[in-house]
Each structure stands twice: as structure tokens, then as C-alpha cells.
Amino acid sequence: xxxxxxxxxxxxxSMSVIAIAAVGFTMQFGITNMINLAYGEVMIxxxxxAYYLNKAGISIWIGMVVGALFxxxxxxxxxxxxYAPFQRKGTSYLGMVIVSLAISLMMANLLLPIVGxxxxxxxxxxxxxxxxxxxxxxxxxxxxxxxxxxVMLLIHGLLKYTRLGKxxxxxxxxxxxARNCGIPTQRVVDAVWLITGALCGLAGVVAALNSDSFAIxxxxxxxxxxxxxxxxxxxxxPYGAMIGAVLIGLITELSAAAWSPEYKEVVAFGVLVLVMVxxxxxxxxxxxxxxxxx
Amino acid sequence: xxxFERYKVVSAVGALVLFVACGGxxxxxxxxxxxxxxxxxxxxxxxxxDAALGPAYYAACLAAxxxxxxxxxxxxxxxxxxxxxxxxxxxxxxxAANQMIASNSNLMAVVGCxxxxxxxxxxxxxxxxIPMFCMTGQTEFNKTTxxxxxRLVPADIxxxxxxxxxxxxxxxxxxxxxxxxxxxxxxxxxAFVAPATNAxxxxxxxxxxxxxxxxxxxxxxxxxxxxxxxxxxxxxxxALGSAGTYLKEVKTQxxxxxxPFIGTSxxxxxxxxxxxxxxxxxxxxxxxxxxxxxxxxxxGPAYTEFQTNLNAAASTFAxxxxxxxxxxxxxxxxxxxxxxxxxVATNSADPTVYNPKIKDIANGTSGAxxxxxxxxxxxxxxxxxxxxxxxxxGENNFDKYNNSQSGYxxxxxxxxxxxxxxGQMTPQQTQDISAAGGI
Numbered sequence: 146x147x148x149x150x151x152x153x154x155x156x157x158x159s160m161s162v163i164a165i166a167a168v169g170f171t172m173q174f175g176i177t178n179m180i181n182l183a184y185g186e187v188m189i190x191x192x193x194x195a196y197y198l199n200k201a202g203i204s205i206w207i208g209m210v211v212g213a214l215f216x217x218x219x220x221x222x223x224x225x226x227x228y229a230p231f232q233r234k235g236t237s238y239l240g241m242v243i244v245s246l247a248i249s250l251m252m253a254n255l256l257l258p259i260v261g262x263x264x265x266x267x268x269x270x271x272x273x274x275x276x277x278x279x280x281x282x283x284x285x286x287x288x289x290x291x292x293x294x295x296v297m298l299l300i301h302g303l304l305k306y307t308r309l310g311k312x313x314x315x316x317x318x319x320x321x322x323a324r325n326c327g328i329p330t331q332r333v334v335d336a337v338w339l340i341t342g343a344l345c346g347l348a349g350v351v352a353a354l355n356s357d358s359f360a361i362x363x364x365x366x367x368x369x370x371x372x373x374x375x376x377x378x379x380x381x382x383p384y385g386a387m388i389g390a391v392l393i394g395l396i397t398e399l400s401a402a403a404w405s406p407e408y409k410e411v412v413a414f415g416v417l418v419l420v421m422v423x424x425x426x427x428x429x430x431x432x433x434x435x436x437x438x439x
Numbered sequence: 440x441x442x443f444e445r446y447k448v449v450s451a452v453g454a455l456v457l458f459v460a461c462g463g464x465x466x467x468x469x470x471x472x473x474x475x476x477x478x479x480x481x482x483x484x485x486x487x488x489d490a491a492l493g494p495a496y497y498a499a500c501l502a503a504x505x506x507x508x509x510x511x512x513x514x515x516x517x518x519x520x521x522x523x524x525x526x527x528x529x530x531x532x533x534x535a536a537n538q539m540i541a542s543n544s545n546l547m548a549v550v551g552c553x554x555x556x557x558x559x560x561x562x563x564x565x566x567x568x569i570p571m572f573c574m575t576g577q578t579e580f581n582k583t584t585x586x587x588x589x590r591l592v593p594a595d596i597x598x599x600x601x602x603x604x605x606x607x608x609x610x611x612x613x614x615x616x617x618x619x620x621x622x623x624x625x626x627x628x629x630a631f632v633a634p635a636t637n638a639x640x641x642x643x644x645x646x647x648x649x650x651x652x653x654x655x656x657x658x659x660x661x662x663x664x665x666x667x668x669x670x671x672x673x674x675x676x677x678a679l680g681s682a683g684t685y686l687k688e689v690k691t692q693x694x695x696x697x698x699p700f701i702g703t704s705x706x707x708x709x710x711x712x713x714x715x716x717x718x719x720x721x722x723x724x725x726x727x728x729x730x731x732x733x734x735x736x737x738x739g740p741a742y743t744e745f746q747t748n749l750n751a752a753a754s755t756f757a758x759x760x761x762x763x764x765x766x767x768x769x770x771x772x773x774x775x776x777x778x779x780x781x782x783v784a785t786n787s788a789d790p791t792v793y794n795p796k797i798k799d800i801a802n803g804t805s806g807a808x809x810x811x812x813x814x815x816x817x818x819x820x821x822x823x824x825x826x827x828x829x830x831x832x833g834e835n836n837f838d839k840y841n842n843s844q845s846g847y848x849x850x851x852x853x854x855x856x857x858x859x860x861x862g863q864m865t866p867q868q869t870q871d872i873s874a875a876g877g878i
Contacts, residue, residue, distance in 0.1 A: 148665055155660035162657070253486070261758070262490035263710035264683050266717035274694065281664075283691060356657045358683030358718045362488055366655050401661040407624040407651040409661075 147279035152402035154280030160394025161293030167374035167386035169344030175381030185368030186252035188349030216346015379427025472514030483551030484527035499771035501752035532556030554627025572774035591770035593844035595630040601731035601847035619671035638876035683718035709761035741811040745831035773830030803827025
């Protein structure tokens with residue numbers, strides 16, 4: 146029993162990491178109609194930016210901020226230079242998916258000779274152990290959960306209570322109508338790429354810190370989990386992605402405790418398949434913050 | 440296009456991601472060595488979770504090529520090396536092998552083919568009559584019927600026995616009685632589990648947990664909690680690519696205290712050392728790690744030439760010098776040299792002619808002259824002598840299935856990542872473990 150309680154605690158950490166990444170991913174899709182398969186590579190690139198800073202003696206917590214800024218800038222430029230021109234030419238959804246897949250592969254292969262194929266670690270202590278009954282977490286893991294909670298609250302506040310958030314929702318619902326109503330949709334889209342890029346960069350550093358050891362190959366692995374959470378919750382729905390992250394994070398850890406750990410991802414993706422069969426639009430589609438009015 | 444159609448695209452991408460998650464021989468005539476460049480294909484994972492394997496084999500080729508080219512080439516033909524990335528996935532390995540063969544009619548040999556892809560690519564390479572030197576320990580190759588397949592390392596089963604030997608008889612500790620098996624859930628890693636379990640339990644030990652782990656996972660917290668709950672004395676592991684993450688978690692959850700861990704010969708690797716050192720610290724790595732390896736001397740004329748060339752290869756591949764003590768790098772270097780010597784000895788670029796000669800050159804025939812370098816080998820052949828090549832990796836002894844093996848030693852690392860021998864199994868211990876394991 147204590148193993149399940151411990152696994153629940155570990156699941157909280159996993160879901161926190163997934164949530165930060167999945168919310169950024171799903172917002173990109175919800176507002177810009179872009180399924181960005183290069184998201185995992187931007188994450189791992191940001192993780193490496195923080196790694197090199199950390200290697201130079203800078204605290205990983207500062208590296209995390211820089212990683213987020215890098216993710217924001219890189220994602221913004223990626224959209225402006227690559228994705229937006231294709232979208233202006235009327236490239237189909239599927240075509241854009243292929244473009245992003247190409248970008249992902251290019252990034253992975255360009256990064257390989259720069260960062261190497263081997264795993265690296267941040268030079269940062271894990272902090273002290275904190276025991277809450279059978280739950281054992283390090284200080285860093287508690288901080289990761291805290292960061293995720295703060296980020297989720299900020300996203301909620303942004304979407305619900307700010308003009309930019311309302312403009313995002315309007316752009317998501319109907320960009321033409323939003324533009325006709327005077328909303329500067331291009332600036333909104335730019336803001337979305339900056340914000341979601343920052344979430345992507347932050348998630349990359351948090352995920353790398355959480356893993357203790359990471360390599361270039363982790364970019365693709367990150368993406369699979371993020372997509373699973375986003376699709377499970379309802380593509381384009383930030384609150385859905387949060388719920389998806391909770392489910393994926395907890396299921397993977399609890400199933401590792403219940404059965405052989407080699408099946409933990411099988412169980413998580415099995416749940417995803419089940420949800421897609423029973424509710425193809427995801428758990429929260431048409432009900433979340435990004436849903437069209439009415 | 441919005442609404443339902445958009446969800447269809449998302450569903451299609453989701454399905455694609457799920458799918459991903461669940462995750463010609465030589466054209467030479469047969470007589471004479473021909474002309475034009477020769478190619479050694481390095482088919483191995485260069486990306487993916489086992490991406491650390493391919494570079495070790497590529498380094499071997501980069502070291503071997505100048506040994507041949509600087510000494511007249513193969514009848515004047517220069518040898519070069521090319522990577523073919525399998526991503527460590529059989530599904531990606533097959534097209535990589537086909538592409539390698541279809542677009543290169545000058546392949547003299549293929550090296551690499553790890554356990555990740557050997558089962559799928561070896562038959563293809565064999566079909567095209569290209570000699571191959573594979574770094575797989577899979578049991579299915581113990582009695583292979585593929586005549587172009589060569590293996591210069593023992594089957595994984597012997598690696599497993601050496602690990603059990605280290606746990607039971609290794610120096611500097613009382614016999615470990617409770618072992619946790621932590622291996623990746625890939626084909627290659629799982630090959631260690633059954634023989635290790637058989638040998639360890641029949642010699643009085645207990646396998647407290649057998650934990651196949653998903654390589655490349657972002658964390659192993661629950662797995663480590665479950666493993667620690669069984670209170671093992673020692674962890675037997677491979678888990679390439681994920682060792683740093685797993686072992687750091689062991690240290691964290693165990694209150695900063697490591698548990699002794701014994702790695703396979705594949706853990707004698709500079710990238711593995713760096714990964715684990717960065718994760719748990721060099722002090723704990725050198726204190727708690729034990730490994731097994733084949734008994735290399737790391738000296739002699741063959742090794743000197745190998746190391747010289749490896750250092751020179753840094754201009755092409757900066758990490759090449761790091762592989763100076765990587766067993767597979769030494770062996771594949773020898774394999775390429777032996778192939779070139781076989782071509783010279785048979786005066787043929789036709790692999791159906793020179794392939795059988797590789798075994799003669801490795802094992803030597805009665806009265807053969809022992810040579811250690813390509814230059815000396817060519818000179819001896821031209822003097823009309825039969826030769827036995829003893830290279831950087833030491834003597835080879837191919838059996839009728841083209842499997843070659845030698846004895847194991849127990850090793851650890853020093854602070855710089857150099858291999859340090861700490862002991863060796865006695866013949867009696869080897870016999871006991873082999874008998875217990877079922878061989």
C-alpha cells in the first residue's frame with residue numbers, strides 16, 4: 146500500500162511537468178491551429194540552453210528563466226519565419242503537421258553534433274528529502290509542483306481576466322470575426338507564440354531537472370507524452386490539457402506500482418485509446434476556455 | 440477548416456503518435472582486388488536511446504582505415520567509413536540496411552549491427568554476401584547459419600555469468616546474496632536476465648526483483664521505490680541511456696547512499712561513465728560500481744597503432760579518442776583489418792572468396808606467422824606465409840558458427856574514466872557458474 150501512496154506522490158511531480166508542457170502545446174493548437182510537432186525539440190533545446198548556463202556556474206533556477214525566454218524567442222521566430230508563411234499560402238492542416246515534423250527532425254539532427262549524443266545532468270543538488278507519510282519527495286520536486294501550480298493559475302488568470310486572454314479566446318473561436326471586431330489577431334498570435342514558447346522552454350528545463358539525466362533523444366519522448374495529455378483532455382483546451390496531464394502523470398506512476406513498470410506507458414496510452422474511442426473530441430472539447438462561443 | 444475536420448487531423452496525429460509510442464554485394468569480379476574506393480558500412484544506432492553505441496563502432500572504422508590506407512590500401516584501394524543509422528529500431532534498420540547495400544556496390548564489410556537490429560539486418564547483409572562483424576550478444580546467433588556473420592564478443596549469457604561471478608566472488612566485498620535485476624526492456628538487455636537468474640539462484644542467491652524498465656523514460660521514481668523496498672545487496676544492470684536517471688533516483692530515495700551496482704561489458708563506455716558520473720558523482724561511481732569486461736591488455740604493437748589512429752581520427756570525429764578502452768571499438772577495428780588481410784591473402788574483392796579466409800586469419804592455421812598490424816600482415820602474405828592476426832583486442836578463436844570469445848575480468852573505473860582491473864574469475868568459478876546457468 147505504501148508503494149501506491151509513494152507512486153501517487155511521484156505522479157504529482159510527473160503530472161506537474163506534463164501539465165506545463167501540455168498547456169503550452171494545446172494553446173498553440175487552440176489559437177493558432179498549428180499542431181507543432183517540433184515542440185519536443187524546442188523543449189530539449191531550452192533544456193540544453195539551461196545546461197550550458199548551469200555548466201558555466203549559473204544556478205539552474207536562473208537557467209530555467211533563461212530557458213523559458215529562449216523557448217519564447219525561438220517559438221516566436223519559428224512561427225514568423227517558417228509556419229506563418231506556409232499558413233498564409235493556405236497549406237492544409239496535414240501539410241502544416243508535416244512541416245512541423247520536418248522542423249522537428251531538422252532540429253534534432255542539427256543539435257546532435259552540437260550537444261552530442263550522450264546524457265548530461267544539471268549540477269544542482271536535489272535538495273533535502275521531505276516525507277509526508279509514505280510520500281517521499283525532494284525539495285526540487287516540491288518546487289516543480291509549485292511552479293506548475295503557479296503557471297496553471299497564471300494561465301487561468303490570463304485567459305479569464307485579461308484583455309489579451311479574451312482576445313486569444315476570440316481569435317481561437319473565429320479569427321475572421323475577431324479581426325473584423327477590431328482585434329489585432331496577428332499580434333494576438335505573436336503573443337500566443339511567445340507565451341506558449343515560454344511554457345515550452347520552461348517545461349523543457351523542468352523536465353530535464355526532473356529526469357536528473359537527459360539527452361537529445363528525450364525531445365521525441367517528451368512530445369509523445371505531451372500529445373497524449375493534450376489529446377486526452379481535448380485538443381486546444383488548456384483546462385483539458387491540465388486534466389490530461391493529471392491522468393497521464395498519475396496513471397503511469399500508479400500502473401508502474403501495480404504491474405511491471407515496462408507496461409506503465411502501455412497502460413497510460415491504453416487509457417488514451419479508450420477515451421478516443423468513447424469520446425473522440427477529448428474530455429473537455431467544446432467546454433474549455435478556448436471553445437467557440439455558443 | 441475548423442471544428443470537426445480539425446479534430447480529425449488531431450486524431451490522426453494522435454493515432455500516429457500512439458503507433459510510434461507502442462512502439463547487393465560487391466560487384467567485383469572474384470579475381471584480383473579491382474580498383475576504386477572500398478567502403479566499410481557502420482550500421483548501428485546513431486540516434487535514439489542507444490545513440491551512444493554507433494559512435495563507438497564508427498571510431499573503430501576511423502582507426503582501422505588509416506592502418507590500411509597508409510600501408511598501400513587493399514591492393515591500392517583506399518578504405519573509407521560511412522554511418523548508416525538504424526535509430527536502434529528494427530523497423531528503421533531494415534530500410535537502412537537496404538539503402539546501404541543498394542547504394543554502395545563497394546562494401547567490403549559491415550560493422551555494428553547491435554542487438555537492437557542484428558536479427559533483422561544480419562539476414563539481409565548475409566543475403567548479399569557481405570562479411571559483417573556484429574556487436575550483439577543475442578543467443579540466437581550462438582549457432583547461426585549465416586556464413587557472413589562474425590561475432591568477436593561473447594554471447595550475452597557469458598556477460599551475465601561474469602556479472603554473477605562478480606556478485607558472488609568479486610574482490611572487496613562479501614558475497615552478495617540479494618540481487619535486483621534492472622535491465623532495459625529492449626531485446627538486447629533482456630538477454631541477460633534468464634542466465635543471470637539461473638546462475639545466481641542456483642548458487643544460493645536470491646533475485647529479489649526483476650525489473651524491466653522502459654529506456655528513455657523521464658523518471659523512474661516508482662520503479663526505484665519498488666526496487667528499494669525489496670532491500671537488495673546489489674543491482675545488476677545495463678539500462679544504457681537511462682542509467683544516470685535511474686541511479687540518481689536510487690541515491691536520492693536511499694537517503695544519499697548508493698547501493699553497489701554491477702554493469703555489463705557495455706557499461707565500459709565513456710558516455711556511460713560520463714552520464715553516471717554526472718548523475719551520482721564520481722566518488723560514488725568509483726566506490727559502488729563494478730563491471731565486467733574481456734581481458735584486454737591495452738598494450739602491444741596492435742594497440743599502439745590502434746590508439747595512434749584513434750587519436751588522429753579526432754580531426755574527423757572529435758570523440759574518437761574517448762574509445763581507447765572500449766572493447767567493441769577494439770574488436771571491430773580488428774575485424775576490419777582482418778577482412779582487408781583476407782582480401783589481400785585471397786587476392787580477391789569477391790566476398791564469397793575472401794569471407795572464409797577471415798576465419799583462417801583470425802584463428803591461424805598450423806605454422807602461421809603471428810602478425811599484429813596490417814602492414815606486417817601484408818608483408819608476410821607477400822612473402823608467401825600464412826598468418827594469424829592478433830590485433831588490438833587480442834587473440835580471436837572463431838568456432839564453426841563464427842563466434843569468438845575469451846575470458847572475462849572484473850573491472851571498475853578510476854576518476855578519469857579509465858578501466859581498472861580488480862580481479863578475474865578462476866577457471867573453477869567459471870565452471871561453477873556456467874554449470875549453474877545451464878551451459
